[in-house]
Amino acid sequence: MPADSPLRGARAELIALAAGRRDERTRVALAALPSVPDPRPAAVLILFGVLDDTPSRHVAEDDAVSRDLDVLLLARATTLRAHPGQVAFPGGRIDPGDDGPIAAALREAVEETGLDPAGVEVLGALPEVPLAFSRHLVTPVLGWWRHPSPVSVVDEAESADVFRAPVADLLAPANRGVTVIRRGGQEFRGPAFLVRHATGRHLVWGFTALLLNGLFDQLGWTEPWNQDREIALPV
Numbered sequence: 603m604p605a606d607s608p609l610r611g612a613r614a615e616l617i618a619l620a621a622g623r624r625d626e627r628t629r630v631a632l633a634a635l636p637s638v639p640d641p642r643p644a645a646v647l648i649l650f651g652v653l654d655d656t657p658s659r660h661v662a663e664d665d666a667v668s669r670d671l672d673v674l675l676l677a678r679a680t681t682l683r684a685h686p687g688q689v690a691f692p693g694g695r696i697d698p699g700d701d702g703p704i705a706a707a708l709r710e711a712v713e714e715t716g717l718d719p720a721g722v723e724v725l726g727a728l729p730e731v732p733l734a735f736s737r738h739l740v741t742p743v744l745g746w747w748r749h750p751s752p753v754s755v756v757d758e759a760e761s762a763d764v765f766r767a768p769v770a771d772l773l774a775p776a777n778r779g780v781t782v783i784r785r786g787g788q789e790f791r792g793p794a795f796l797v798r799h800a801t802g803r804h805l806v807w808g809f810t811a812l813l814l815n816g817l818f819d820q821l822g823w824t825e826p827w828n829q830d831r832e833i834a835l836p837v
Contacts, residue, residue, distance in 0.1 A: 620726025646693030651747025721749030
């Protein structure tokens, strides 16, 4: 990777973020999230790397993000009780035998995608984020895929798809919008990303979209997008 490579720059920005250099908006956003009583600890792996197939077709005007940068995602099985069919990062609960959230995130990633953890450089962990729906307190772990390995669905009872999404496609304004849930006279709005890849098309919403949206904002990668555009949730 050349010294002036945009990918090298992205890695450096992720390292700085993991080191705790966050802006005031991030602290305010985290403080505004609902607290979770008696939360269960969990961790997810947010793994970035060099795209292994076709680069993104979207080119940002300021070229802030390389078309070759991607992030690892999976689609949960539709038969699961919690968050069925939703796109997520590899991850899950921290088990008693795990040596903290980083170990748990890597273990879950291996179990869910089959990746080789030896090729993953852990950049650091971000502050815990409460997930009120399932009463978890989630630690996002940032990783850089130094030596990518093949990934696929390991257990069809857990995952329906495993794929690498170009980050520039996620940031493209045409692929962004909001999901709206109206329930009991209340309205819940959240960011959403449309993802198209070789094996399918997915909508990223809910907790995963919130993490991605916050991460991109903190890194300064976000492009202006229409926050009034509503995207229908999968039926």
